[in-house]
Amino acid sequence: DGGITQSPKYLFRKEGQNVTLSCEQNLNHDAMYWYRQDPGQGLRLIYYSQIVNDFQKGDIAEGYSVSREKKESFPLTVTSAQKNPTAFYLCASSSALTYEQYFGPGTRLTVT
């Protein structure tokens, strides 16, 4: 089955802790993205990567970090520097041919 997986579905953390969200795809897509979704805010781009070992900041990168060591994987770390980390996080990928983005099921992060 081709697709994008994100884990875990729900994640709870205490304030001050770093947390890493997983995103894996087997669609052979070159580009991968991380978005944050808050109620009434639509999707806001955190980071994106167009090829392995390269990534760019999106519109709200502060307090987040990523790596892209493998084509299939694009993990996102939410650091303690992120002031409002509680949100729904979506990962997506796209091919260079169509640019249509396919989304994973998301991870809901709650920080208390």
Place this chain on the structure above:
Amino acid sequence: EDKVVQSPLSLVVHEGDTVTLNCSYEVTNFRSLLWYKQEKKAPTFLFMLTSSGIEKKSGRLSSILDKKELFSILNITATQTGDSAVYLCAVRLTGANSKLTFGKGITLSVRP
């Protein structure tokens, strides 16, 4: 700054009604506009529009782009309760960069 504005932000209709969802944009170097449907988790792709005046259709859903007036509409005829979702509009710019800029989304509720 690139902007994508969707309206209305929410609406409630009854089964069988026809709805029109709006998306306007102010961006430099427009390439294409995409519509997604988001029910609970992952947004799913509906349409990608690149050329003005050419309607894209899939069952009861259709969409059209006006590049002169910088907007797109998504029409849903004979609505069903299963159409209840958040409808997201996104714009892609020209260039090698494949990232999307999303609007805030329109929450559609279809009552039986």
